[in-house]
Amino acid sequence: MPKHLHVISFLVACSLWNMPQAVHAQALIPHTVQIDRDKLETQGLSLAQEAAQLARFREIDMALPRARLATQLAPKNDKVWLLLGGLHLQAKEFDQAIAALQTAQTLNPKNADILFALGSASFQQKKYQAAAEYYQNGLKLTPKDAEGLFDLGNAYYMLGRLPEAIAKFDQAVSQDQKFWPAINNIGLIKYEQGDIQGAVKQWQAAIAVDKQAAEPLLALAVAMYTKGDQQQGLRMGEAALRIDQRYADINFLKENLWGERLLLDTRRFLELPQMQSVLEPQEEGVVIPNSLPAQ
Numbered sequence: 207m208p209k210h211l212h213v214i215s216f217l218v219a220c221s222l223w224n225m226p227q228a229v230h231a232q233a234l235i236p237h238t239v240q241i242d243r244d245k246l247e248t249q250g251l252s253l254a255q256e257a258a259q260l261a262r263f264r265e266i267d268m269a270l271p272r273a274r275l276a277t278q279l280a281p282k283n284d285k286v287w288l289l290l291g292g293l294h295l296q297a298k299e300f301d302q303a304i305a306a307l308q309t310a311q312t313l314n315p316k317n318a319d320i321l322f323a324l325g326s327a328s329f330q331q332k333k334y335q336a337a338a339e340y341y342q343n344g345l346k347l348t349p350k351d352a353e354g355l356f357d358l359g360n361a362y363y364m365l366g367r368l369p370e371a372i373a374k375f376d377q378a379v380s381q382d383q384k385f386w387p388a389i390n391n392i393g394l395i396k397y398e399q400g401d402i403q404g405a406v407k408q409w410q411a412a413i414a415v416d417k418q419a420a421e422p423l424l425a426l427a428v429a430m431y432t433k434g435d436q437q438q439g440l441r442m443g444e445a446a447l448r449i450d451q452r453y454a455d456i457n458f459l460k461e462n463l464w465g466e467r468l469l470l471d472t473r474r475f476l477e478l479p480q481m482q483s484v485l486e487p488q489e490e491g492v493v494i495p496n497s498l499p500a501q
Contacts, residue, residue: 250279254286257293266297277306284314291323295330303327318347322354325361334364352381356388363463368395386412390422391463398465402429420450421462428468428475440480447484454485 254276260269273290280286287310294303304327310320325340341358348354359374372395378388393408406429412422424446431439452458454476456469464472475481 247280247283250276250286251283253279254289258289261293261296266293269293270297282313284310284317284320287313288317288320288323295323295327298330300327300331316347318344318351318354321347322357325357329357329361334361337361338365350381352378352385352388355381356385359388359391360463363391363395368399371395384415386415386419386422389415390419390425393422393425394463394465394468397425397429397468402433405429418449420446420453423449424453424472425464425468428472431475432471439475440478443475443481444484447481451485454481
């Protein structure tokens with residue numbers, strides 16, 4: 207479960223800025239035009255706040271023009287550039303995202319969130335070594351950041367550095383005991399290593415933190431069904447898909463770092479009639495999207 211939490215957290219945080227409201231333009235004075243740069247910056251920050259609020263509702267197309275204008279009105283504010291970079295990241299516009307984030311970093315090299323966002327950009331481009339380095343540098347500034355530790359764990363996971371990944375996930379949980387995504391991802395690693403019982407314990411712990419977390423619930427359902435506890439597995443699977451049907455999409459699971467062993471077991475599980483019946487029917491019948499070859 208990568209989630210790239212720093213970008214998301216920043217966009218939400220922006221909406222909470224205590225920014226002054228934009229000042230309405232005064233009547234035009236015909237002889238001279240006085241440019242009040244403080245007022246322009248205030249308007250830029252207000253636009254950034256609007257953009258962040260729109261991003262919370264995933265209105266990225268509406269948020270981006272406001273954020274771009276905000277950077278023109280408040281060009282020396284690193285948070286505004288970080289917001290713009292985060293929006294481009296959500297739109298999968300990586301070149302624009304990196305350009306905005308690098309501007310933000312130039313303005314404020316000590317802002318760890320910028321480094322984490324650059325790490326997210328690299329991670330989404332599958333440049334996992336570069337991502338790990340950005341996350342490491344961000345953690346030098348904020349070493350107890352649970353989300354940064356989680357992100358670094360994901361980068362190590364994708365690099366095959368599994369003991370280091372588990373260590374970072376454990377550190378993330380030590381900083382935030384309710385941070386179930388890190389607990390969940392330890393389960394993902396253990397399952398791929400063949401430690402099914404160890405994975406089950408992790409997913410049970412994640413569900414204990416958040417009973418509405420569909421991801422560990424579905425993973426646990428698959429593990430239970432595969433182990434032979436079919437009725438309990440089916441009940442859990444139905445509950446997970448009723449919470450969030452995106453987890454019926456194999457591609458979505460791959461994006462959330464599910465490994466090949468778990469994906470194969472999940473594909474078989476999702477093809478069961480009981481799981482199919484939970485999913486919303488489509489025009490030509492229910493289809494389980496997947497990118498894996500038929501077994």
